[in-house]
Amino acid sequence: MKIDRLLSIVFILLEKKKTSAKELAEIFEVSTRTIYRDIDTLTLAGVPIVMLPGVNGGIQILEDYKVNKNYFSLSDLSTLLLGLNSVSPTLSMEEESSALSKIKNLIPKETYVEVEKKMSQISIDLTSWASNNQTSKTFKKIKKAIDQSKVIEFSYYDRSMNATTRIVEPYRLVMKDTSWYLQAYCLLREDVRVFRLSRMEHVELKDTFEKRELEFQPLSGDKWIGDRLMMVKLKVDLLARERIVERVGEDAIESIDGDDMIVNFPFVDDDYGYSILLSFGETCECLEPEYVRNKLVDKLRKILSVYE
Template sequence: MKIDRLISIIMVLLNYERVSAIKLAKMFEVSPRTIYRDIETISLAGIPIVTHNGVNGGISIMQEYKIDKKLFTVSDISTLLMGLASVSTTLSNKEIIGTLEKVKSLLPKEQFRDIELKSNQITVDLTTWMGNKSFQPNLEKIKKALSDSKYLLFEYYGVNREKDKRCIEPYKLVLKERNWYLQGYCTLREDFRVFKLSRISNLEILESTFVPREFQAKPLDGSGWIDKRLITTKLLVDWSLREQMVERCGEENIEPYGNDKFIVDFPFVEDDFGYNILMGFGDKCECLAPENVRIELINRIKKLLHVYGN
């Protein structure tokens, strides 16, 4: 029995005067017998359920029951639809599409157009223009393993470029700064670890299941590892990069310099990834300090020039 289905049934009954068990069964993709069991559970929880026999019969909540049937405002439902639509761009599957349609089916007819208009005013699309075609299948495998508490087996490239096999208990999937991360218990390291999906290959779900252990999600804010390596660089950047700098550094770390440039205090980790970020800004950015970072950038630019010079 799913608690989310019970809550959804209550919401349907609060929005409609009377709904048949068959209609509820179709809406939630279960059998009428399951719906009747759910209705019994809802009734035992203290919510007064009324059943009506006959051609126009169905299930309803007693009219005098003290719950405001306008539990969701137009703004609330618009926000729900925007959130679901945003998730569907990244985890597009039948479940989310079905959920979108179910939420839409709850809308009062007289407010449908207004809510649909508001929900379409903002779109959050987290997908890339061109991406790895294997990501979506891997995401679906991970979601299934999370749902069924099954082990995941895969090959993983570490930061040292070495590849080893990992078997983990998956616990959480996280999308952060356009990268997917999987948090789980690694049987090799006998500890909780975070795995970047772009470093995972040959992913498969094992038949064996595990008993979920106590899990506390690791904050992906760099605490404990990135923050210890962070230094501040001073950059001279062109106006065209201002938006990117505001997103990465915050308005308070940007100062005007002349008519079309800015001085930026930029957080930086001195590794390949960090240098690639700075070099990605091209000729619109110059590193002023510290001196060792500036020198390393010059050396990397010379190597790049040598590659293209040949």
């Protein structure tokens, strides 16, 4: 993450006094161009970094510069620790303890109790209700591959459970909704691709690769949803109001009549879209369009036939 790299650069410069862009690039496994951009960012943020030319030159922070512990407010430090605690299941013990110690050193002893109090007000738990050891193992392998710049090979299953062999350069792990995804450069397609970890099996680390300068887009779903997104009208029992609001917000509720509400629901005409509607069970009825309603009836009959 860029913010983590920026903080680490500051600590390295404070400790080493002077280093080079090449050394920093090797430490963080990025290009020297990226390091120079990071230095510009830190300079604009007020960190007094100077770049000295010549054989004995390099990058350094002015000798009289100290990290001001009052630079971060209690709220800032609480937020940093909260974020670190939320991702701690994905970090190694060494990474977690190192990051925690750096942040805790910024907190004056007399205010640490107040920071802990603020942290106790919010808790973020990214683990699932049900244990999924396979995804956890896959995550750790991929994270190791990213850290070591290793190409990975794996079997990937699509929604129809068709398996293909993929060979990619892994770059970034992303939590989206309730699932982990890998953003990687596919050597076959010669382009950036996104893979869901729960569909990956037999992950193996291969040769080392040189990282590319890539731009990753947010996982908004625009590329795979596109023009397929449509609105369906649902009659939903008020018992399911919480789930509706959680997924599409209050504005989606068109009207409420007795124990039912009429909802305009964003929908994609594929297996995943129908599985969402079916997950509401008897609390939801699709009113229109007619063909979506008919497909739901057909799917319900197929489900019923399994139990007959």
